[in-house]
Amino acid sequence: MSNISSMSHDELLSIKKELQAEYDRFVKAGKKLDISRGKPGNDQLILSKELLNLPGDAPTFVDGVEAANYGVLEGLPSARKLFSEILGTKPEQVFIGGSSSLSMMFDTISKAFTHGLLHSEKPWSKLDKVKFICVVPGYDRHFAICESFGIEMIPVLLLDDGPDMNMVYELIKDESVRGMWCVPKYSNPDGVSYSDETVRKIAAMKPAAKDFLLMWDNAYCIHEFDGEFVPFLDILSECEKHGNADMVFEFASTSKITFPGAGISCFACSEANMAYMKKIISKQIISYDKLNQLRHMLFFKNREGIMAHMKKLGAVLKPKFDVVLNALNEEIGPHHIANWYKPKGGYFVSLYTMAGTAKRISELCKGAGLVITPAGATYPYGNDPNDSHLRIAPSYPPIDELKEAMKLLCCCIKLAAVEKLLAE
């Protein structure tokens, strides 16, 4: 097959027939395939099997605390220390919560609305308008939280080294712009890591809103699957250097490390924010599940332990990403009808198809039994202005199914491109 992007009308008509026939065979095969969510596969879960027997006979009285009873709102000292070593913060800046960092993000914003943040003049529910900067493409669940609270989302493009900071610096002059979502390492979905320079520019922001909330979702902070661990700046101390200590809340969890939904999560923030938040959280809960914190500590032991575990997970993930990248390379590459990132960590492959075809591809996939993240989902209000972006999540399906899914996806990408070119 020659290059679709430079075919004549007749060539397009003929290739369309071939592609349509191939697509029809997929429909007829009637498979059920899914590359939609960044959900660890069973081949990853099994690597944490030991957790299922813990704490077992190990003492539950640890760090001077009975993990099986109420108490210690901010979590087991050893778990706080572990996350501080991962994130580069101080242990006293870390709060260990329940099983979900998404919950902590939702709750942080909820508290901004009901109680206000440390430097808020009033709760956000009393404001006429709250706007957030949303780096795009981004994590659909971040955007869903904004929509749920009626926060107006302003998209800012993710460049190769992080958000377009010229635009960000412009936007934060508006006092109603109260916050910003960032996934600084292996961003969801592009897999792009912010450069140190960009991180420093973010830490140095001088927003008009005194209670500006930098939501730093470090979901993939140690999630390399290709190559060695890549160090990153501690956003807390960077913000502090610029007099912005209280501007940022950082989030992390073991959801993509041990068991999704049954791991442990944390937020990290300045000591002043910690004191402020603990006062409110102490009305919400007596203490989080410290037995699960203990379970994870017995499993990981320390930072070395968790990094060794990440290597094992990476070895499972790498071949899956290779399947996706090789398929795109071989099937789509020669046709110049799409671009994609080649991530070395995180959970996604971000694909930019010919403008105006993403929704059509999504529809074609669905028609043949392949579930992919809906086109546009990675943009606020589901609105991808170019109708070009698709997010591929390779982690969950077994390799064989992933190969099938990619064959089908590539067929749909080509078919949609041909349809588009013929219609022009």
Next chain:
Amino acid sequence: MSNISSMSHDELLSIKKELQAEYDRFVKAGKKLDISRGKPGNDQLILSKELLNLPGDAPTFVDGVEAANYGVLEGLPSARKLFSEILGTKPEQVFIGGSSSLSMMFDTISKAFTHGLLHSEKPWSKLDKVKFICVVPGYDRHFAICESFGIEMIPVLLLDDGPDMNMVYELIKDESVRGMWCVPKYSNPDGVSYSDETVRKIAAMKPAAKDFLLMWDNAYCIHEFDGEFVPFLDILSECEKHGNADMVFEFASTSKITFPGAGISCFACSEANMAYMKKIISKQIISYDKLNQLRHMLFFKNREGIMAHMKKLGAVLKPKFDVVLNALNEEIGPHHIANWYKPKGGYFVSLYTMAGTAKRISELCKGAGLVITPAGATYPYGNDPNDSHLRIAPSYPPIDELKEAMKLLCCCIKLAAVEKLLAE
């Protein structure tokens, strides 16, 4: 010692000397004692030890769901079924959450403020005033949630068969009265269970507020320590019978059954409320910790299993309540200077001392190393109008320490009464 309440001035002076000397010996002994919080003791925790090895080698794929991965927001079907059997609701009315029912209560009220409830015209944050009926004495953490959200609390007296419903019926004519806290069985702190008649009166309320929120904290629903399980009405179907299906949220947890802070919790509500809440909660979390739900299901197996476990816990608690009640009976009974309830379940003994002495007793206890719940804590804003109520939590200390604590407490009760009588 004769009866303090009928002593002459001289007799009081002489007994005061004796009591002061006894008190001074306690101070000198310098013990650290605590009967302040309804926290299970180690002798209870050990009965759930088996949980620490679970799920072990048992399959984590149960009820058609992989418990170790994301999914099923409302919880494992088997866990929903178990709680529905305990509460008398339908399984589809039960949502299994994380480790804390307090968190679910806080969150329900928080969502009323940020999003509004199913029948709210607008979120409560847009209202000038939100008031709640607080049955008194009650649970300090309920009141703390109200204070945190700026909800005005209106105390309503708990009678021997439940809240004073004449007063409640009067108060709900005010549209700004938006909710009510109830602990219907073995109430915290009195240990009083609402009569069926009172429960039906509550279910039949016609509040002016269309989005009235009945917070039904069934924390001690199966927590008998003396005698057989006492059945209770299902508040959901009672409300439904009176056209109030969407008025109530019921809460329960295993915090006082297995491990406090590391158990599982639930709310139960109408199907319409469930659909409404799930829509919001789906933005807050992907799914709760289903492995811990599985762990609890493997441990309990079914309703019979949990009821048998409650018998074991009761056998540990009963002697502790006996220590408290016997001490009060022997040391305080003859003096007619206090009254108390004799609960058959729950976690507390509620003590009504001579009016105007509770704070003084609290102070005396503190001075001699005994931590008790601060006087007034069981009333909104910490304001016990009679300065008479004290809450005793017998569960946590070992029997010997509890005996010591009760000796000291009884000495303080008498000393404060004598001081008061002398000052009159």
